[in-house]
Amino acid sequence: MKQKDRPAPMTRRRFFIGVLAAVILAGAVMVLGPDARRPGGVLSGGELVDRDLDAIMKDTLRVLVIEHHLTYARVQGGETGLEYELLKRMARRLKVPIKAVVVERSDSLLPMLRRGAGDVIAAQLARTGHIAKRLSVTTPYRFVSPVYSVLRTDRVMGLNATFDPLPDTAWVSAWSPFAPATLRFPGSHDGEPGSSRTIFTDTTRFGDNAVINVALGRVKAAILSDASASYFARSFPQLAFSQPVGEPVPLVFAVRPNSRQLLRALDMRINDPKEKDAMSMLMMAYGFEIPERDALGSIPCTADEGEELPRYAVHPFVGTVAGNDRDLLAAIAFQNSVSDPDTAGVAQQALDPEGQTRLSAPQDMANAQLRAAARYLAELDSIWAPTIADPGQRLRFVVASYTVGAGHVMDARALAQQLSLDPQRWEGDVERAITLLALPRYFSLPIVKNGPCRGGETFIRVREVSCLYDHFRAASRRP
Numbered sequence: 001m002k003q004k005d006r007p008a009p010m011t012r013r014r015f016f017i018g019v020l021a022a023v024i025l026a027g028a029v030m031v032l033g034p035d036a037r038r039p040g041g042v043l044s045g046g047e048l049v050d051r052d053l054d055a056i057m058k059d060t061l062r063v064l065v066i067e068h069h070l071t072y073a074r075v076q077g078g079e080t081g082l083e084y085e086l087l088k089r090m091a092r093r094l095k096v097p098i099k100a101v102v103v104e105r106s107d108s109l110l111p112m113l114r115r116g117a118g119d120v121i122a123a124q125l126a127r128t129g130h131i132a133k134r135l136s137v138t139t140p141y142r143f144v145s146p147v148y149s150v151l152r153t154d155r156v157m158g159l160n161a162t163f164d165p166l167p168d169t170a171w172v173s174a175w176s177p178f179a180p181a182t183l184r185f186p187g188s189h190d191g192e193p194g195s196s197r198t199i200f201t202d203t204t205r206f207g208d209n210a211v212i213n214v215a216l217g218r219v220k221a222a223i224l225s226d227a228s229a230s231y232f233a234r235s236f237p238q239l240a241f242s243q244p245v246g247e248p249v250p251l252v253f254a255v256r257p258n259s260r261q262l263l264r265a266l267d268m269r270i271n272d273p274k275e276k277d278a279m280s281m282l283m284m285a286y287g288f289e290i291p292e293r294d295a296l297g298s299i300p301c302t303a304d305e306g307e308e309l310p311r312y313a314v315h316p317f318v319g320t321v322a323g324n325d326r327d328l329l330a331a332i333a334f335q336n337s338v339s340d341p342d343t344a345g346v347a348q349q350a351l352d353p354e355g356q357t358r359l360s361a362p363q364d365m366a367n368a369q370l371r372a373a374a375r376y377l378a379e380l381d382s383i384w385a386p387t388i389a390d391p392g393q394r395l396r397f398v399v400a401s402y403t404v405g406a407g408h409v410m411d412a413r414a415l416a417q418q419l420s421l422d423p424q425r426w427e428g429d430v431e432r433a434i435t436l437l438a439l440p441r442y443f444s445l446p447i448v449k450n451g452p453c454r455g456g457e458t459f460i461r462v463r464e465v466s467c468l469y470d471h472f473r474a475a476s477r478r479p
Contacts, residue, residue: 049116053094053261056119060097063087064109064118066175068207069231070286071122072100073440076451080440082286083122086141086279087253090269106175110134113256120266121254124225126177128249136257139270140250142283144225146178149214149232152240153295156463157428170221171210174200177249178223198223208232208439215239216419216432225249230287235438237456238431241290296463328377328395329370331468332402335461377402388424396426399465400434404458407450411437414447431459 065072065084072081084100091098101118103109109121110131125132127140148170151159172179179200201209210222215236224232229241255263269275380398383406388394400409412434413423421429434455436442443452 048114051116052259057096060099061091062099062101062118064103064121065100066123126249127252135254136263137252137254138266141270142251143248144227145244145248146223146246147226147229148221148223148242149211149239150221170198170223171219172198172223229290235456236435237459327472330472331465335465396462399462400458403461408453411448411450
């Protein structure tokens with residue numbers, strides 16, 4: 001019997017090399033994901049599509065975006081986001097339609113641009129970032145500086161925020177313009193204050209995970225831009241922010257290297273003095289200054305801090321409010337006087353014994369309003385009684401519902417549950433979850449049934465009313 005022919009040594013070598021190459025290629029595709037398999041994917045870099053302004057004018061300006069409050073967000077009734085709105089203005093001047101193409105993974109931005117899935121990248125790109133270095137970038141449309149955020153000094157939670165001189169560890173998104181290759185704080189050098197190591201967040205996502213984790217009490221500090229800080233300061237009263245800790249960084253948009261006409265057109269709009277004024281106003285709408293804040297709980301809540309407080313607690317208002325007597329109404333009335341003195345003055349008079357000697361028409365109206373408020377508080381208490389057994393905690397859920405509506409508070413509880421926070425406890429748990437409902441990435445979740453909510457205001461109001469309520473209860477027990 002003839003022995004079967006064997007491959008020649010060179011043929012065998014080529015065979016094994018081919019198999020090895022196939023295995024390596026398959027492994028790379030598994031690691032890099034679906035973009036590696038497409039034409040123009042990560043492995044080859046892809047052929048650069050020939051699509052410039054003349055072709056775009058006949059079609060649509062497609063903007064590759066990452067969902068982020070300063071880039072792009074889908075909200076009820078429309079689209080928002082600073083960078084998208086800036087490009088939308090430019091597209092209007094060019095008389096070309098614009099479309100946002102949402103990209104789930106930041107590492108897909110470059111290959112998608114090269115193969116023509118988009119024409120411009122808007123993703124809070126720093127001019128010196130690794131994506132920008134491989135593309136053509138516009139004139140900077142703004143400069144941002146790094147700051148860091150920690151939980152604000154909080155008497156209730158026993159937290160003391162300090163910036164002395166920098167936290168030993170901070171989180172920063174790997175896609176942030178301030179993500180340093182050396183894992184050091186921006187602008188720091190070995191041996192100097194602030195040269196401690198930083199920790200990156202999930203490198204597959206771009207966005208605000210770092211500062212959100214600070215707001216939830218999960219990490220100590222986060223590095224973010226001053227532009228993001230001014231935005232977050234409006235939604236997260238539990239956060240405090242430092243002064244800039246590094247040099248300003250220019251932010252740009254990116255286009256394909258062969259899209260020269262498009263690049264010139266964008267630069268013309270960015271450099272146009274009239275356009276600059278409009279852009280500045282738009283940026284201010286997304287936050288301009290970072291407020292300086294005192295410690296949480298700074299409203300007067302003890303007799304030695306506010307001599308006027310006890311008089312609101314002694315009027316024998318008829319009836320009780322679901323087990324929380326007139327002191328709760330007194331606390332709400334006084335807190336209203338702090339936030340809106342004009343509308344709350346009448347209600348205070350009805351709680352003031354000196355105002356009862358001569359009831360006027362406004363005082364009659366005030367009493368009617370207080371009775372209506374008492375009935376509503378009782379209804380809210382009955383809503384929460386089956387699920388929040390602790391009376392002290394239930395009072396906080398009632399006040400939150402009185403402020404923003406029970407539906408939003410239920411959404412906050414559902415979100416707290418999903419985030420592994422305690423849905424039965426307000427301070428430090430549900431109060432932090434409700435602040436997230438101002439962000440599209442959270443109020444768009446399926447578990448959220450009632451849409452966006454200005455949870456930061458509710459956070460503060462519940463803190464203040466609870467503090468005042470405790471004061472008035474103590475005052476009413478005095479001889």
